[in-house]
Amino acid sequence: MNLKEKIMVIYPELTDDDFAYPVGIIKIQNDSDGKGDYIKEWNHPTLAQPTEEELNDN
Amino acid sequence: MTISIKPTASGSTIEQDGSTILTVDGSGNITPSNQMYPKVPAFDVYASASQSISNSVWTKVTLNTETYDTFNCFDTSNNKFQPNVAGYYQLNGQIRFTNSSSLIQMVIGFYKNGSILKLGSNLRDIVSASPMQITISHLVYLNGTSDYVELYGYIAATSPVLTYTNANEANSSMNGALVSI
Numbered sequence: 001m002n003l004k005e006k007i008m009v010i011y012p013e014l015t016d017d018d019f020a021y022p023v024g025i026i027k028i029q030n031d032s033d034g035k036g037d038y039i040k041e042w043n044h045p046t047l048a049q050p051t052e053e054e055l056n057d058n
Numbered sequence: 059m060t061i062s063i064k065p066t067a068s069g070s071t072i073e074q075d076g077s078t079i080l081t082v083d084g085s086g087n088i089t090p091s092n093q094m095y096p097k098v099p100a101f102d103v104y105a106s107a108s109q110s111i112s113n114s115v116w117t118k119v120t121l122n123t124e125t126y127d128t129f130n131c132f133d134t135s136n137n138k139f140q141p142n143v144a145g146y147y148q149l150n151g152q153i154r155f156t157n158s159s160s161l162i163q164m165v166i167g168f169y170k171n172g173s174i175l176k177l178g179s180n181l182r183d184i185v186s187a188s189p190m191q192i193t194i195s196h197l198v199y200l201n202g203t204s205d206y207v208e209l210y211g212y213i214a215a216t217s218p219v220l221t222y223t224n225a226n227e228a229n230s231s232m233n234g235a236l237v238s239i
Contacts, residue, residue: 003112016114016214019214020114027116029116030111032109032117032118
């Protein structure tokens with residue numbers, strides 16, 4: 001399960017449009033440095049950015 | 059420095075410190091010597107292996123093989139162009155990718171110093187017909203010390219892969235050169 005899928009498990013109300021560029025409010029990035037995907041920007045007006053612990057639980 | 063103009067049988071030459079830098083023939087045509095063209099940073103790099111990426115994630119393209127890099131300004135370990143001469147650089151990029159089924163959106167962009175600088179192709183709701191290529195071209199000022207540029211792609215699709223092919227002209231790539239100081 002990738003990061004986007006983990007986020008959508010935590011918040012099922014999110015849709016693909018929430019991650020779409022440039023209209024999306026959540027931006028996931030991977031700098032190809034071996035550290036994997038990470039949340040670059042989280043601008044959702046009501047949902048809090050998931051913690052690492054929450055993400056790792058999924 | 060000594061500049062001298064010397065007549066020849068068919069025209070004249072202009073010399074700098076004893077070396078010919080310009081030749082003018084009897085019709086007024088001017089031919090510069092190679093020394094007239096300064097060597098500037100120019101590079102061409104490409105991906106020599108496929109790179110699996112995540113759906114809907116801005117991902118830096120791994121460009122690990124150089125065709126040429128005149129000033130050793132492209133860092134293939136960190137996949138970034140960081141020139142040591144300040145000026146305006148014409149940069150170009152291409153991403154080749156495949157996906158397994160749905161294809162919602164694909165975007166290519168240049169990042170400068172870690173942030174999006176310019177977008178190239180930004181296509182949505184395309185009928186899946188992979189492999190496909192998207193491109194970007196942009197003129198950017200780089201300070202010759204700390205500024206750097208990277209190539210990123212965003213593919214909203216099922217199982218996207220930046221795929222390598224033996225047809226090297228089609229692979230993900232980036233190139234550019236200094237065009238003005």
